[in-house]
Amino acid sequence: MTIVAKFEIPYLRFLDSEGKINKPLPHFAKNSRDLISLYRTMVLTRTFDAKAINLQRTGKLGTYPSSLGQEAISTAIGAAMQPNDVFCPAYREYAAQLQRGVTMAEILAYWSGDERGNQFAANPEDLPIYVPLATQCLHAAGIASAFKLRNQPRVVIVVCGDGATSRGDFYEAINLAGVWQLPIVFVVNNNQWAISVPRTAQTNAATLAQKAIAGGFAGEQVDGNDVIAVKYALDNAIAKARAGSGPSLIEAITYRLCDHTTADDAKRYWDPQTVEQAWQEEPIKRLRQYLIKNKHWDETQEAHLQVECNQQIEQAVTEYMNLPPAKLTDMFDYLYASLPAIYLEQRREVEI
Amino acid sequence: MSEITLVEAVNQALAYEMQADDNVVLLGEDIAKNGGVFRSTVGLLERFGPQRVLDTPLAESMIAGVSIGMAMQGLKPVAEFQFMGFMYAGMEHIISHASRIRNRTRGRLTCPLVFRTPYGAGIHAPEHHSESTEALFAHIPGLRVVIPSSPVRAYGLLLAAIRDPDPVIFLEPTRIYRLVKQTVPDNGQALPLDKCFVLREGSDITLVTWGNMVYETLKAAGQLAEQNIQAEVIDVATIKPLDMQTILASVEKTGRCVIIHEAARTCGVGAEIAAQLAERCLLCLMAPVKRVTGYDTIVPYAKMEKHYLPTAEKIIKAVEDVLSYEG
Ligand SMILES: Cc1ncc(C[n+]2csc(CCOP(=O)(O)OP(=O)(O)O)c2C)c(N)n1
Numbered sequence: 001m002t003i004v005a006k007f008e009i010p011y012l013r014f015l016d017s018e019g020k021i022n023k024p025l026p027h028f029a030k031n032s033r034d035l036i037s038l039y040r041t042m043v044l045t046r047t048f049d050a051k052a053i054n055l056q057r058t059g060k061l062g063t064y065p066s067s068l069g070q071e072a073i074s075t076a077i078g079a080a081m082q083p084n085d086v087f088c089p090a091y092r093e094y095a096a097q098l099q100r101g102v103t104m105a106e107i108l109a110y111w112s113g114d115e116r117g118n119q120f121a122a123n124p125e126d127l128p129i130y131v132p133l134a135t136q137c138l139h140a141a142g143i144a145s146a147f148k149l150r151n152q153p154r155v156v157i158v159v160c161g162d163g164a165t166s167r168g169d170f171y172e173a174i175n176l177a178g179v180w181q182l183p184i185v186f187v188v189n190n191n192q193w194a195i196s197v198p199r200t201a202q203t204n205a206a207t208l209a210q211k212a213i214a215g216g217f218a219g220e221q222v223d224g225n226d227v228i229a230v231k232y233a234l235d236n237a238i239a240k241a242r243a244g245s246g247p248s249l250i251e252a253i254t255y256r257l258c259d260h261t262t263a264d265d266a267k268r269y270w271d272p273q274t275v276e277q278a279w280q281e282e283p284i285k286r287l288r289q290y291l292i293k294n295k296h297w298d299e300t301q302e303a304h305l306q307v308e309c310n311q312q313i314e315q316a317v318t319e320y321m322n323l324p325p326a327k328l329t330d331m332f333d334y335l336y337a338s339l340p341a342i343y344l345e346q347r348r349e350v351e352i
Numbered sequence: 353m354s355e356i357t358l359v360e361a362v363n364q365a366l367a368y369e370m371q372a373d374d375n376v377v378l379l380g381e382d383i384a385k386n387g388g389v390f391r392s393t394v395g396l397l398e399r400f401g402p403q404r405v406l407d408t409p410l411a412e413s414m415i416a417g418v419s420i421g422m423a424m425q426g427l428k429p430v431a432e433f434q435f436m437g438f439m440y441a442g443m444e445h446i447i448s449h450a451s452r453i454r455n456r457t458r459g460r461l462t463c464p465l466v467f468r469t470p471y472g473a474g475i476h477a478p479e480h481h482s483e484s485t486e487a488l489f490a491h492i493p494g495l496r497v498v499i500p501s502s503p504v505r506a507y508g509l510l511l512a513a514i515r516d517p518d519p520v521i522f523l524e525p526t527r528i529y530r531l532v533k534q535t536v537p538d539n540g541q542a543l544p545l546d547k548c549f550v551l552r553e554g555s556d557i558t559l560v561t562w563g564n565m566v567y568e569t570l571k572a573a574g575q576l577a578e579q580n581i582q583a584e585v586i587d588v589a590t591i592k593p594l595d596m597q598t599i600l601a602s603v604e605k606t607g608r609c610v611i612i613h614e615a616a617r618t619c620g621v622g623a624e625i626a627a628q629l630a631e632r633c634l635l636c637l638m639a640p641v642k643r644v645t646g647y648d649t650i651v652p653y654a655k656m657e658k659h660y661l662p663t664a665e666k667i668i669k670a671v672e673d674v675l676s677y678e679g
C-alpha cells in the first residue's frame with residue numbers, strides 16, 4: 001500500500017495550570033507589561049460577565065451567555081488583531097470586542113433586546129453577534145475575499161464554538177478559504193459543550209483542528225486556558241494571513257464554567273467532578289500565579305484592579321440604564337435605504 | 353443596432369456596470385470560463401479578469417454567505433445561482449442575514465448585492481430546474497424581488513438592481529431567455545424598481561402578471577381584442593415591494609381583474625394582490641378577482657409540464673368568466 005498523504009495536528013501550551021512554564025516563552029511574553037495587559041483584560045471580562053448575570057437575575061437584562069472560563073481565547077484575539085482587521089465573533093467574545101472599541105453599554109443594550117447595541121459607534125466594520133450558528137464563517141470568508149480582491153493587507157478573525165463546527169457553513173467556509181487562499185483565521189472555542197451536547201457527540205474526529213486539513217491548510221490545537229499559547233498561535237496565523245500565505249485554524253481547548261446562558265441549567269447534564277477539575281485549569285488563576293511568582297504582580301495591584309474594573313463597569317451600567325428608548329419607527333427605518341411606498345401605511349401605525 | 357435576447361441583455365447590463373463600477377464582482381458556478389450554463393456571463397472573464405469573475409466551489413450556502421460578506425465591505429457582488437431549485441441551500445443567508453443586516457446594525461453595515469437565478473418552467477429540464485417559488489422571497493421584509501420579462505426590462509432592471517443599496521433577488525424567466533429579441537441601447541440607463549409596467553392599455557379588464565406569464569397574457573389580450581374586449585396588461589416586475597398604486601389605478605378604471613402567475617396558487621403573490629384589491633377597492637370591483645396559476649402541485653417533470661402551466665386559453669376562459677359574472 002502507498003501512503004499518498006499524511007497529516008499531523010500539533011498541540012501548544014506554555015503555561016500549565018499551576019502557572020509553571022513548560023517551554024521557553026515566546027518573545028512577547030517576556031515583556032511583563034504585555035502579560036499584565038492580557039491579565040487585566042481577562043479580569044475585566046470576568047467581572048463584567050458577573051455583573052451582566054446579576055443584571056439578568058434582577059430583571060434588568062435579557063438572556064445572557066457568559067464567557068466564564070473562556071476569557072483567554074477572546075483576550076488573545078483582541079490583543080493579536082490590528083484595528084483595521086475585521087472580527088467576526090461568536091457570542092462569548094466580549095474580551096475581544098471590548099478591546100476593539102465595542103462598549104460595555106453596547107453589549108448590554110444588545111442583550112437587553114435593543115438593535116442599537118450593534119451600532120458599534122467606535123468600530124465601523126466588525127460583525128455583530130450572529131445568532132444562527134456558524135453563519136458568520138461564510139461572511140468572514142466574504143470579507144476576506146474583499147481584502148484579497150483589493151490587495152489590502154488586512155486579516156479576518158472568525159470564531160465559532162465546537163458545536164458550530166458540525167454545520168455545513170463551517171465546512172464551506174473552510175473549503176473556500178483554502179482554495180482561494182483567503183487571509184482568514186478560524187478560531188474554534190472548544191468549550192466541550194453545545195448547550196447539553198458534549199463535544200464527543202458532535203464528531204468522531206479526534207480533533208476539531210483537523211477539519212482544516214480537508215480545506216488544504218494547517219490546523220492546530222492550543223491550550224485555550226493559556227493566554228500566551230493562544231496569543232502566540234494567533235500572532236503566527238495572522239502574520240501568515242497578512243503575508244498572503246493563506247488561512248489557518250486554531251482549536252482552543254477550554255471549558256464552559258457556566259450555564260450555556262442564563263436560561264440554562266447545566267446541572268441537568270454536567271458531571272460535577274469534571275467541572276471541579278476544569279476549574280483547576282481556568283485561565284486567570286494560572287496567569288496570576290505566574291505573574292506573582294515572577295514579581296510582576298501583587299495583592300495590592302490585584303485589589304486596585306478590582307476597584308478599577310468595578311468602576312468602569314458601574315459607569316457602563318449607568319450609561320446602559322440611561323439609554324432612552326428607541327423610536328418605534330426604527331423597525332421600519334432601517335429595513336431599506338429608503339422605505340418603499342407600500343410600507344408607509346404600516347409605519348404610520350407606530351408613529352407618535 | 354442589432355436586436356438581442358433577454359439573456360444577452362443580462363450580459364450587456366453586467367458588462368456595462370462592471371465597466372462603470374470597479375466594485376461590481378460576479379461569482380457563481382460555471383460563470384467564468386464557461387460563461388454560465390445559459391451563457392449570461394459569457395465573455396466577462398476575458399474582459400474583466402479572474403479577480404472580478406469568480407468561479408466558486410460548488411456550494412450554494414457559501415455563494416450566498418460569501419456574497420454578503422463582500423457586500424458588507426462595499427463590493428457589489430452579483431452572484432448567480434445556477435437554478436432557483438438550488439438556491440434553497442442559500443435561504444438561511446438570504447432570509448436571516450442579507451435582508452436584515454442594515455436593520456440589525458441600524459444602518460452601520462449594509463448589503464448591496466444581487467442574487468440572480470434562472471427560474472420557471474417550460475424548458476423541459478429535470479426536476480428542480482423549473483421552480484417558481486418567488487413568493488418565498490416576497491414574504492421576506494428587507495428584500496427586493498425583481499422579475500424582468502423582456503430584453504429591455506432585463507437590461508434596465510438589472511442595472512437598477514446592481515445600483516440599489518439593498519439586496520435584490522433577480523429572477524430570470526428561463527422560458528423567455530431567448531424567446532424574443534429587442535433593440536436594447538447600451539446606454540447604462542436603469543429602469544425604476546418598485547414599479548409596475550403597463551404593457552397594454554385597456555378599459556374592460558386588468559390582467560396582472562409577471563415573468564414567463566407575460567407572454568401568455570399578452571397573447572390572450574391580443575385574442576380578446578379580436579372579440580372587442582380591451583384588456584389592460586400589467587407586468588408587476590418588482591413583486592416585492594409591490595407597486596399597488598399602479599394596479600389599483602387600473603382596476604379602479606376597469607372594475608375587473610385576473611391575476612396570472614405560473615407559481616402554485618396557495619399563498620402565491622397573486623393572493624396578496626387579490627387581498628389588497630379587496631381591502632382597498634372592493635366597491636370598484638364588478639366581479640370577484642380571479643387567479644389563473646399553476647396548480648397547487650409539484651411542478652411535473654417535462655412530459656406533463658405544459659399541462660401545469662397557465663396558457664392563453666386558460667386566461668381567456670378566466671376573463672370570460674369574470675366578464676360574464678352576474679352578482
Ligand atoms: C443554526 C443554529 N442552530 C441552533 C441554535 C441554538 N443554539 C444556540 S447556542 C447552541 C449551542 C452552540 O454550541 P457551540 O457552538 O459549542 O457554542 P458554545 O455555546 O459552546 O459557545 C445552540 C444549539 C442556533 N443558535 N443556531
Ligand SMILES: [Mg+2]
Pocket residue numbers: 161162163189190191192193194195
Ligand atoms: Mg461549545
